[in-house]
Amino acid sequence: QVQLVQSGSEVKKPGASVKVSCKASGYTFANYYVHWVRQAPGQGLEWMGIINPSGGGTSYAQKFQGRVTMTRDTSTSTVYMDLSSLRSEDTAVYYCARGSSGTYYNHLDYWGQGTLVTVSS
Amino acid sequence: EIVMTQSPATLSVSPGERATLSCRASQSVNSNLAWFQQKPGQAPRLLIYGASTRATGIPARFSGSGSGTEFTLTISSLQSEDFAVYYCQQYNNWPPLTFGGGTKVEIK
Numbered sequence: 001q002v003q004l005v006q007s008g009s010e011v012k013k014p015g016a017s018v019k020v021s022c023k024a025s026g027y028t029f030a031n032y033y034v035h036w037v038r039q040a041p042g043q044g045l046e047w048m049g050i051i052n053p054s055g056g057g058t059s060y061a062q063k064f065q066g067r068v069t070m071t072r073d074t075s076t077s078t079v080y081m082d083l084s085s086l087r088s089e090d091t092a093v094y095y096c097a098r099g100s101s102g103t104y105y106n107h108l109d110y111w112g113q114g115t116l117v118t119v120s121s
Numbered sequence: 122e123i124v125m126t127q128s129p130a131t132l133s134v135s136p137g138e139r140a141t142l143s144c145r146a147s148q149s150v151n152s153n154l155a156w157f158q159q160k161p162g163q164a165p166r167l168l169i170y171g172a173s174t175r176a177t178g179i180p181a182r183f184s185g186s187g188s189g190t191e192f193t194l195t196i197s198s199l200q201s202e203d204f205a206v207y208y209c210q211q212y213n214n215w216p217p218l219t220f221g222g223g224t225k226v227e228i229k
Contacts, residue, residue, distance in 0.1 A: 050216070109167050112164065
C-alpha cells in the first residue's frame with residue numbers, strides 16, 4: 001500500500017533552517033509528483049511547491065521562492081523540503097502528499113502524517 | 122492565482138441529515154477540483170477528485186458535483202465520523218495549487 005512517512009517534530013530558532021523528509025513506499029517513486037503543503041495552527045491548507053522525483057524538477061509557490069528547496073534521493077525513495085530563514089509565522093504542520101500522476105493535472109491522493117515545525121526563540 | 126471560496130464557514134447538522142457544502146472558483150477550473158476531509162490531529166484525506174469521482178474506499182454517501190466555477194460536496198446522511206473540516210482544492214491552473222478556506226461540519 002502507498003505510504004508516505006515523514007520525519008519527526010522539530011523546534012528551531014528564528015533565522016535557522018529546517019529540513020523535513022518524506023519517505024515513500026508501495027509504489028514506483030519516479031512516476032508520481034510529490035507536493036508539500038503546510039498548515040499553521042488553527043488555519044487552512046497552504047501549498048508550498050512540487051517536485052518531480054524522476055528528474056528532480058521543482059516548482060515553488062511565489063511566497064516561498066528563495067527560502068524553500070525541495071530535493072529527492074531516488075536511492076531511498078525520499079523527498080526533502082528545506083525551509084530557511086525561519087520566522088515565527090512558519091510554525092506549522094508540514095505535509096508531503098503524492099500527486100496522482102506525473103502529469104500536469106494531478107490531484108493529491110496520499111498524504112504523509114505531517115511534521116510539526118515550531119519556530120521559537 | 123485562482124481563489125477558492127467555500128461556504129458556509131461552519132455548518133451545523135444533525136446526525137442522519139443531509140449536508141451541502143459549496144466551493145466557488147474565481148475562474149474556471151473545469152473539473153479539476155478535489156475535496157478533502159480533515160479531522161483534528163490528522164492529515165487531510167482525499168474524498169473526491171475530478172469534481173465528482175469518489176476516491177478509493179470513500180462511502181457512497183459522499184458525492185461531488187459541478188464544473189467550471191461552482192462545485193458542491195453533498196453528504197447524504199451524516200454519520201458521527203463525518204463531523205470534520207472539508208476543503209476544496211483546484212489543480213487546473215498551477216502554480217500555485219490553491220485551497221478553499223474550509224467548511225467545518227459540526228453536530229447540531
